[in-house]
Amino acid sequence: MRNISKKTQNAMRRDRNSNPSSEILTARRASETPTKKHIREQAEALHRELKDSGATWAQCVQAIKTHWIPQLKNKYRGK
Numbered sequence: 001m002r003n004i005s006k007k008t009q010n011a012m013r014r015d016r017n018s019n020p021s022s023e024i025l026t027a028r029r030a031s032e033t034p035t036k037k038h039i040r041e042q043a044e045a046l047h048r049e050l051k052d053s054g055a056t057w058a059q060c061v062q063a064i065k066t067h068w069i070p071q072l073k074n075k076y077r078g079k
Helices: 006-018 024-032 036-053 058-068 070-073
Strands: none
Touching: 036 058, 036 070, 058 070
């Protein structure tokens, strides 16, 4: 059996994490708590609204968690 280089292993891991299978996504959603589900749903709505202006998913989640939604909307208004 041939060893796979660390560089190749890391590339395969990045690819797997960036494109998860539908089974993994379903399992993640089934195991999340009601609080995390609420945060995710609010972040999805905020991201849909602001992604064309340049807001990232992480910014939207952080804004929901820290109650920084109006400031984030102002930051990306008109861009």
